[in-house]
Amino acid sequence: MRYCALTWDHPRGYDALAAAATLLDEARDGIAIEWDKQPLEGFETHPIEDLCARYDLVVLDHPHVGEAVTAGCLQPLESLFDAEDLATLARETIGPSMASYRYRGEHWALPLDAATQVMASRADLLDRPMPVTWNEVRELRRPVALSLAGPHAALTFQSVATAFAGSPADVDTERFVGEAVGLRVLDLMADLAARTPDPVRDLNPIGLLGHMAEHDDVALCPLVYGYVNYAAPASGRAIAFADAPRAEAGGRPGSTLGGTGIGISTRAQVTPALLAHLRWLMSAEAQENFIPAHHGQPSCRSAWHNDGVNARWGNFYRNTAETLERAFVRPRHDGAIAFQTAASALIRDGLAERRPHRIMLDALQNAYSESRMPGAER
Numbered sequence: 001m002r003y004c005a006l007t008w009d010h011p012r013g014y015d016a017l018a019a020a021a022t023l024l025d026e027a028r029d030g031i032a033i034e035w036d037k038q039p040l041e042g043f044e045t046h047p048i049e050d051l052c053a054r055y056d057l058v059v060l061d062h063p064h065v066g067e068a069v070t071a072g073c074l075q076p077l078e079s080l081f082d083a084e085d086l087a088t089l090a091r092e093t094i095g096p097s098m099a100s101y102r103y104r105g106e107h108w109a110l111p112l113d114a115a116t117q118v119m120a121s122r123a124d125l126l127d128r129p130m131p132v133t134w135n136e137v138r139e140l141r142r143p144v145a146l147s148l149a150g151p152h153a154a155l156t157f158q159s160v161a162t163a164f165a166g167s168p169a170d171v172d173t174e175r176f177v178g179e180a181v182g183l184r185v186l187d188l189m190a191d192l193a194a195r196t197p198d199p200v201r202d203l204n205p206i207g208l209l210g211h212m213a214e215h216d217d218v219a220l221c222p223l224v225y226g227y228v229n230y231a232a233p234a235s236g237r238a239i240a241f242a243d244a245p246r247a248e249a250g251g252r253p254g255s256t257l258g259g260t261g262i263g264i265s266t267r268a269q270v271t272p273a274l275l276a277h278l279r280w281l282m283s284a285e286a287q288e289n290f291i292p293a294h295h296g297q298p299s300c301r302s303a304w305h306n307d308g309v310n311a312r313w314g315n316f317y318r319n320t321a322e323t324l325e326r327a328f329v330r331p332r333h334d335g336a337i338a339f340q341t342a343a344s345a346l347i348r349d350g351l352a353e354r355r356p357h358r359i360m361l362d363a364l365q366n367a368y369s370e371s372r373m374p375g376a377e378r
Contacts, residue, residue, distance in 0.1 A: 001271050003033045005057035012229055013260065016296030018279060030273040040204055044151055045341060048263075049073045049365060056268035059260045062100035062329070063336045065108045070334040074263045076106035080270055081279075089282060096302040101261050103332055110282055111262025114299035114329040116244075117159050117255045118320040119148075120230075122212055125219035133165065133339040134188060134222075134245045142219035144197045145374070146189060148351075149204050154343035155256045155330075156223050160185045162328040163247045163254025169331050169368070176368040179361060183317065186347075186357040192222070193351045213237050225258045228297050231316040234317070239317050243323040248252070257327040259299065326344035334349040339371035369378045 007013045018035050026032040036055070038046065048064040052073035060068070068074045075085060086107060090098045097111040121130055131137045137144065147156055157177075158168050166181030177185075197217045200208050205225040212218050213236030222245050230239040244253040262278065264270060280286055287300035292309050303309055304317040304324070330336065335348040343364055 001031050001269065003031060003056040003268065003274065003275070004008055004054075005033050005035045005059075006051055006055040007035055007037060007059040007169050008260070009037035009039050010227075010229075011295035012227055012297050013037070013043075016291045016294035017059075017281075019294045020277070020286070020290065023276065028331070029277075031271060031277065033277070040206060041150060043260075045337060048107060049296065052263070052265035052267065056265055058263045058265060059112070060109055060263050061260060062109070062257070063332050063340065065101060065103045066332045066334040068108060068263065069103055074108045075266055075268070075270070076108060077101075077110065077264075078106050080264065080275060085279065091264055092284070093299050094304050095327050096257055096329050097259050097261075097299050097324075100257055100259075100332075109263040110278060111259060111261050111299045112281060113260040113297050114304070114324060115225050115227075115258040115260075115297055116320075116324045117155065117258070117305065118226040118244050118323050119222050119241050120209060120212065120222065120224050120226070121220040122216070122218070122237060124237065125216060129243050130360045131220070131222070132243075132246060132249055133251075134160070137220070137222045137245050138188070138191060140220060143195065143197055143217055144192055145208065145218045145221045146192045146202050147205055147208055147221060147224045148193065148196070148344075148348050149202050149207075151340045151344045152205065152224075153345075153347040153351075155341050157189065157343070157347055158328060158330065159183055159223050159254045159256045160188060160243060161254070161330055162256070163245060163252060165247070167251075167328045170328070173331075174369070176365050177361070179358070182361045182364070186351075186360060189347070190351050190354070190357075209239055210236075212239055223255070226316065226320055228292075228299075228313050228316045229295055231314040232312070238314060240319075242319050245258070252326055253323040255323045255327045257324075257329050259297075292321070308378045333372060335371035335373075339368055342367045342371075 022031040048068045049071035087251045097114045101109040107178050164181050168177045209230040213233045244255040287298040288303045291298045304321045310318045
């Protein structure tokens with residue numbers, strides 16, 4: 001049985017999966033997997049139903065699950081794996097990575113890769129120790145950049161709100177964010193957006209971290225999705241990673257969960273050999289050894305605290321594990337991806353045009369409410 005599969009175009013997203021596929025022998029194992037790649041922007045926004053119509057395995061972001069469930073294009077893990085397998089994953093996966101793929105009572109993807117927004121800096125360019133709180137970030141005299149391109153303006157907004165004890169749609173699913181918290185967040189973002197150097201304004205996290213490694217015009221990005229590869233890059237200067245900023249020392253590091261999961265489309269003919277391969281990818285053996293050795297970013301908690309893994313990657317994992325454990329899980333309703341895109345444009349354009357923050361908040365709430373209306377998502 002040959003399977004076609006899709007992941008995203010970066011060593012972290014592709015290399016370990018492709019290397020694992022080479023270990024399979026179709027004559028011996030009964031399966032072969034061929035992995036294709038799509039750009040990061042496609043991974044973040046491309047309709048999941050279309051991808052599942054063309055691929056057996058699809059690496060996806062958890063906000064896509066509502067859309068996928070409505071479309072009926074993924075197979076629930078409960079129909080494929082034993083309850084014990086899923087309980088083990090829930091217990092051993094770091095933070096809410098496994099829980100983020102649970103929707104309407106079932107899980108829809110295996111949490112292969114764990115990530116969240118963390119703080120990234122060029123330690124050699126800072127004039128003081130790495131900041132801990134948002135006030136300390138604002139006090140920095142060195143160049144600071146916000147990650148605002150694509151969906152990341154909305155993701156940054158949600159992360160700062162979480163630090164300020166206002167996780168969006170957390171208590172009231174109909175309310176995106178309270179006014180007091182929202183105004184505080186936009187005030188902070190307006191200050192830092194104005195200080196963001198022009199060359200990085202339109203860069204996604206991969207581009208932003210790559211720029212920081214090769215240039216000296218950004219000393220710190222307080223919130224950007226962590227990519228272990230840049231803790232020990234093939235070229236340029238190493239990026240130091242730390243927990244996301246907090247409202248106050250000892251508070252919650254505000255961050256919005258990322259990471260990726262492997263979804264199994266309804267077109268796939270699932271065999272015991274395929275399930276065995278997927279179980280191995282999620283095993284502690286693969287997560288602590290094979291995946292980090294092939295530029296991947298594991299989801300197993302033990303890998304994040306493994307001394308050997310941390311020694312190889314500049315303590316990236318240990319220095320950011322708390323943020324991941326306490327990360328905010330985004331809304332996942334059908335329409336969440338469209339809202340994320342619209343919200344980012346509203347925030348990014350509003351900050352650039354210096355629109356009144358209350359007007360921006362009203363527009364965000366309206367967009368959020370519309371995204372939850374039946375039929376509004378497509």
